Amino acid sequence: MMSTLVFRRDPHRYVTELAEQYGPVFKLRILLFHVVCITDPILASEVLWSRLVDKPRFLYSFLDPFLGGESMLTSHTNMHWRSVRKAVAPAFSTSNMRVALPCVVDKSLALVNHLRSGDKSTVHNMDRLLLRLSMDIIGDFGFQFDLKVIQGLEGTSSSCTTDCADLLIGSTQEIVSRVQQIGRQTFFWRKDVRHGRQVLGCFRGYVTKLLKHMKNGHTRKGSIADLLLQAQSAYADKSLTDRQMFPEIAALFFAGSDTTAHAAAFILYLISQSADVERRVVSEIEDLTLLKCSGERQLRAIEYADLSRMTYLSAVIKEGLRMYPPVALGQLRISSSDFALGAKLVIPAGAIMWIPHHSVQNVSFNWDQPEEFLPERWLSGDAEFALHEKLQLPKELYNSPTTSGQGRRPKRYMPFAEGPRNCVGQNLAKLSLCAIIATLMQSFSFRLAPEPPDSAIEEHRTWKRSLSAWTGDQCLHRCWIPMHTEPLRGSNNHGESITTS
Numbered sequence: 421m422m423s424t425l426v427f428r429r430d431p432h433r434y435v436t437e438l439a440e441q442y443g444p445v446f447k448l449r450i451l452l453f454h455v456v457c458i459t460d461p462i463l464a465s466e467v468l469w470s471r472l473v474d475k476p477r478f479l480y481s482f483l484d485p486f487l488g489g490e491s492m493l494t495s496h497t498n499m500h501w502r503s504v505r506k507a508v509a510p511a512f513s514t515s516n517m518r519v520a521l522p523c524v525v526d527k528s529l530a531l532v533n534h535l536r537s538g539d540k541s542t543v544h545n546m547d548r549l550l551l552r553l554s555m556d557i558i559g560d561f562g563f564q565f566d567l568k569v570i571q572g573l574e575g576t577s578s579s580c581t582t583d584c585a586d587l588l589i590g591s592t593q594e595i596v597s598r599v600q601q602i603g604r605q606t607f608f609w610r611k612d613v614r615h616g617r618q619v620l621g622c623f624r625g626y627v628t629k630l631l632k633h634m635k636n637g638h639t640r641k642g643s644i645a646d647l648l649l650q651a652q653s654a655y656a657d658k659s660l661t662d663r664q665m666f667p668e669i670a671a672l673f674f675a676g677s678d679t680t681a682h683a684a685a686f687i688l689y690l691i692s693q694s695a696d697v698e699r700r701v702v703s704e705i706e707d708l709t710l711l712k713c714s715g716e717r718q719l720r721a722i723e724y725a726d727l728s729r730m731t732y733l734s735a736v737i738k739e740g741l742r743m744y745p746p747v748a749l750g751q752l753r754i755s756s757s758d759f760a761l762g763a764k765l766v767i768p769a770g771a772i773m774w775i776p777h778h779s780v781q782n783v784s785f786n787w788d789q790p791e792e793f794l795p796e797r798w799l800s801g802d803a804e805f806a807l808h809e810k811l812q813l814p815k816e817l818y819n820s821p822t823t824s825g826q827g828r829r830p831k832r833y834m835p836f837a838e839g840p841r842n843c844v845g846q847n848l849a850k851l852s853l854c855a856i857i858a859t860l861m862q863s864f865s866f867r868l869a870p871e872p873p874d875s876a877i878e879e880h881r882t883w884k885r886s887l888s889a890w891t892g893d894q895c896l897h898r899c900w901i902p903m904h905t906e907p908l909r910g911s912n913n914h915g916e917s918i919t920t921s
């Protein structure tokens with residue numbers, strides 16, 4: 421089972437197939453671990469909201485060499501986690517999102533300029549470019565640190581800053597290699613092992629730079645950096661030490677850039693596959709006068725009020741996050757005592773409860789036509805909630821005090837996770853996705869390009885193979901989203917010609 425999950429090209433699809441075959445609750449044995457896979461939305465919600473379960477810290481510790489220690493992302497739900505989470509959450513408030521938008525648009529326009537520098541035949545690895553874009557966004561909005569990773573592509577900045585994206589990718593690659601090759605670090609004579617260690621060290625060097633920059637007083641009031649500096653240690657009445665702050669910076673930087681980038685790349689891919697969806701997205705942008713008409717010299721930049729009017733694009737984004745949740749692996753939980761799941765099931769102490777987001781969002785017992793890209797399903801109300809008529813398990817299994825009552829409607833859509841450990845940065849992610857896609861679609865139409873040769877694919881393998889993008893499509897599971905861009909051409913509702921070239 422372990423080798424099937426690690427080496428099959430599409431483990432997330434595989435788990436979804438198992439759920440189709442064995443139902444919404446089944447048990448796997450992975451190495452020494454008993455893993456209960458739960459794709460029933462009611463039971464999943466019960467696990468994720470329970471105070472009796474926690475993150476299995478030992479499973480997340482594989483990220484420690486990368487993040488430089490235990491962080492909000494990987495720690496137990498303890499006092500330290502609570503104090504850091506409470507401190508940084510306001511950075512993602514609605515009022516701060518108004519501050520974020522100009523930064524997101526500005527950085528997205530830098531990507532538009534980069535894409536313009538190629539012609540129709542240039543193949544762009546959009547997944548990689550979008551990673552650069554999201555790193556620039558989180559650097560600027562979160563830490564007031566201009567990483568210039570997109571600008572670096574034009575050769576205008578120092579090689580040191582150009583490398584930042586490669587360091588993030590290289591570090592995640594190394595971490596995955598360590599999971600796949602137990603005892604990898606002991607092979608110190610191997611070139612790839614030495615290189616991996618070096619890359620991790622350089623990435624941590626970057627985080628140290630961010631920390632220094634923050635401490636030199638270059639922070640905006642209310643930003644992630646400012647709030648982290650003000651955060652109080654849970655166990656003493658003083659600020660976080662550098663040692664405590666370091667992993668938090670690395671985790672926020674990593675969690676904030678990697679996920680948004682993959683989501684945007686998948687969404688662009690999905691739009692490129694449906695002429696009708698593309699037409700509707702462009703038409704919505706056009707109705708908001710965000711396309712250039714003949715005579716006008718410049719495109720109008722997206723404003724905050726535009727976002728809530730992009731209802732079709734929001735539906736496209738939700739459908740993209742449903743089909744390709746960037747944290748496809750989902751959430752893992754463990755209980756130190758026997759855990760009563762629903763009315764009649766008991767999960768023994770120490771067993772791992774696994775809520776795989778890709779499967780919850782793609783199994784046929786939770787969704788109609790799950791394999792179809794149907795943004796329309798999000799245009800009418802309540803699509804994110806569980807459908808009671810589709811539930812597979814006998815009714816009496818659900819009758820527990822935790823599943824009934826509480827006034828919480830269980831969800832079958834959870835790309836940002838459910839429960840107290842849900843994504844703290846989801847407001848920024850949603851805003852970024854909307855603004856990035858709309859800004860790119862203001863200028864280009866994207867087409868899937870032929871796959872690059874195998875050696876190039878090998879070079880671009882990342883751990884997202886297993887955590888995010890490993891969903892089985894030929895191009896996507898390799899994390900290469902090669903695309904051509906074409907300038908948008910056409911006419912708007914008033915018969916005026918539109919061009920973005």
Ligand code: HEM
Nearest residue numbers: 492493675676679680683747835836837841843844845849
């Ligand atoms: C499309 C984009 C994003 C998706 C799909 C996403 C999804 C998730 C998911 C599923 C989790 C739970 C992970 C787990 O329990 O193992 C999570 C946690 C987290 N995310 Fe995001 N995320 C996104 C963007 C962001 C952004 C922009 C930030 C911040 C800048 C961020 C910061 C975090 C942090 C710090 C946690 C840990 C929260 C905690 O445990 O209290 N994420 N995210």
